[in-house]
Amino acid sequence: MLEQVLIYSRFPKAQLVGIGEHYDLLDAAGKPPAEKFGAEQLKPIRAMITAGGQSIPNAVLDSLPSLGAIICYGTGYDGVDLAELKKRNIALGNSPGANAASVADLAMTLMLAATRRLLPASDYVRSGDWAGSKPSPAMRPPLGMTGRKIGIYGMGEIGRKIAARCASFETEVGYHSRSKHDVPYQYFPTLAALAEWCNVLMVAVRAGPDTQHIIGAEILQKLGAGGTIVNISRGSVIDQSALVSALESHAVAAAGLDVYEKEPHVPDVLTRLPNVVLTPHIGGHTIEGHRAMQDCVIANLDAFFAGQPLRYPVK
Amino acid sequence: MLEQVLIYSRFPKAQLVGIGEHYDLLDAAGKPPAEKFGAEQLKPIRAMITAGGQSIPNAVLDSLPSLGAIICYGTGYDGVDLAELKKRNIALGNSPGANAASVADLAMTLMLAATRRLLPASDYVRSGDWAGSKPSPAMRPPLGMTGRKIGIYGMGEIGRKIAARCASFETEVGYHSRSKHDVPYQYFPTLAALAEWCNVLMVAVRAGPDTQHIIGAEILQKLGAGGTIVNISRGSVIDQSALVSALESHAVAAAGLDVYEKEPHVPDVLTRLPNVVLTPHIGGHTIEGHRAMQDCVIANLDAFFAGQPLRYPVK
Numbered sequence: 001m002l003e004q005v006l007i008y009s010r011f012p013k014a015q016l017v018g019i020g021e022h023y024d025l026l027d028a029a030g031k032p033p034a035e036k037f038g039a040e041q042l043k044p045i046r047a048m049i050t051a052g053g054q055s056i057p058n059a060v061l062d063s064l065p066s067l068g069a070i071i072c073y074g075t076g077y078d079g080v081d082l083a084e085l086k087k088r089n090i091a092l093g094n095s096p097g098a099n100a101a102s103v104a105d106l107a108m109t110l111m112l113a114a115t116r117r118l119l120p121a122s123d124y125v126r127s128g129d130w131a132g133s134k135p136s137p138a139m140r141p142p143l144g145m146t147g148r149k150i151g152i153y154g155m156g157e158i159g160r161k162i163a164a165r166c167a168s169f170e171t172e173v174g175y176h177s178r179s180k181h182d183v184p185y186q187y188f189p190t191l192a193a194l195a196e197w198c199n200v201l202m203v204a205v206r207a208g209p210d211t212q213h214i215i216g217a218e219i220l221q222k223l224g225a226g227g228t229i230v231n232i233s234r235g236s237v238i239d240q241s242a243l244v245s246a247l248e249s250h251a252v253a254a255a256g257l258d259v260y261e262k263e264p265h266v267p268d269v270l271t272r273l274p275n276v277v278l279t280p281h282i283g284g285h286t287i288e289g290h291r292a293m294q295d296c297v298i299a300n301l302d303a304f305f306a307g308q309p310l311r312y313p314v315k
Numbered sequence: 316m317l318e319q320v321l322i323y324s325r326f327p328k329a330q331l332v333g334i335g336e337h338y339d340l341l342d343a344a345g346k347p348p349a350e351k352f353g354a355e356q357l358k359p360i361r362a363m364i365t366a367g368g369q370s371i372p373n374a375v376l377d378s379l380p381s382l383g384a385i386i387c388y389g390t391g392y393d394g395v396d397l398a399e400l401k402k403r404n405i406a407l408g409n410s411p412g413a414n415a416a417s418v419a420d421l422a423m424t425l426m427l428a429a430t431r432r433l434l435p436a437s438d439y440v441r442s443g444d445w446a447g448s449k450p451s452p453a454m455r456p457p458l459g460m461t462g463r464k465i466g467i468y469g470m471g472e473i474g475r476k477i478a479a480r481c482a483s484f485e486t487e488v489g490y491h492s493r494s495k496h497d498v499p500y501q502y503f504p505t506l507a508a509l510a511e512w513c514n515v516l517m518v519a520v521r522a523g524p525d526t527q528h529i530i531g532a533e534i535l536q537k538l539g540a541g542g543t544i545v546n547i548s549r550g551s552v553i554d555q556s557a558l559v560s561a562l563e564s565h566a567v568a569a570a571g572l573d574v575y576e577k578e579p580h581v582p583d584v585l586t587r588l589p590n591v592v593l594t595p596h597i598g599g600h601t602i603e604g605h606r607a608m609q610d611c612v613i614a615n616l617d618a619f620f621a622g623q624p625l626r627y628p629v630k
Contacts, residue, residue: 108423279436
């Protein structure tokens, strides 16, 4: 008989098929588990899978008295209270780097689309305005990539992959992270110094209480009127209303965003802006990305139910 | 007094400002010069600037009896009849590689946007469908870049720059061109073999009579149902109606196009398709790209009027 595992977040069914071949899944689908399942059903549950970014109230943990492992589908675990888990002796696992290439690719897609004004260019063709030789202010030549200064905030697996891709575009790459890494890019000891230096700020930092709204009006001001910001990390890292104000007042030039403060809600003030490229949190959303994340989830669960340490524990 | 130079094609005014500081420009703006200017005005004209892709009928050359140099703004010169120019002893210059980085960057933008389905993703956010958790078939995870086979057709400056960028995305890169180059990518002796092998076909070949419609139903069939085609070269290289049929019947998956058979006309059958990303021939259209192309134009004209060989002659 397969071991039972609770699915805490709302996942598309297709993402659970592979895991469902190894485990008997109780799918709470984003609802509090106690609303979907009786206390007797939840009592024996020893492991659960979560999306990482979704917060887990203590009441949920209380409803799962046998819980020994929380496995995040993906890299992030910012919804999880590490101290609380430690207190309850619950192990935490994730999928480190499994989707890093997919996320870095999307960061590049957003940067290129924002700086080359892909959406206005597409509209210009599809509307017939190009065929009609109508002038379009959005079609003025933008600055290209050559020699641009790209600042990467965060130098984990995703940040490194973004850096390698950016370097091939004949740009200058700099970065900020808590510590200097052994990488061939210029290190900036503060985020402010990086923002001051760069033309494009790529946000690839791990989200958590220490990075909450770390990018606000002040950092955006330093990025400046020619600057573009790209976020594929978590919405919480950027003060979203400060970003909207900066985009509206042209304090920064453009943004490419895959993540938002309250997903899937994206405020109208943001979707109305012409100088932003918005995607629905699809950074890790590729066939290979999902396969790798599922492999990590299964490896973590297998280790846990075998009484071993998690294969990919959050340290 | 500044030397007079005829502007043959229709260029945005902003692109002529720099050249206009060095030469007295007679702007025919895409019209036959004899319609805009009297025979007496055209008679002494010794040099003209063209967009390269626009054809130059013999009647135009006949109207310019003193013409000694045609300078293409950009890399392409497919509108020019080389034999005719030789017969008339008219030198031909271009801007080799001046916009190569800009064009290669746009090729990457189109490839990433097409394969990651950026336009449907953007629509999904902006329409509110994501916020409403509406299912969307376009949001199924696509294949990412890792391990994809990218076939580059043409290994000139632009092809090389595309190859270098693609390699940083952890892809396999192969290419076809008339001859093998000293590059670290797999060589395919025929276009058909390259199309058979690759998942993404990047068209970066120089346009001309020998490449006219070289990509038709047969090559697209070999590229296959999972394949994506990107064209930043010239519209003439692809049989556009064969491409539309292949996209409509899902014989190929997607396309990213910056160039078309009859610019600026883009047929409705193409703009209607959801699986294409279309831009209005903006490959070289960046501030640096234009500056470099203008520098080449001025250097060519300076050499010509000094009685020297062109600085950047078409060989």
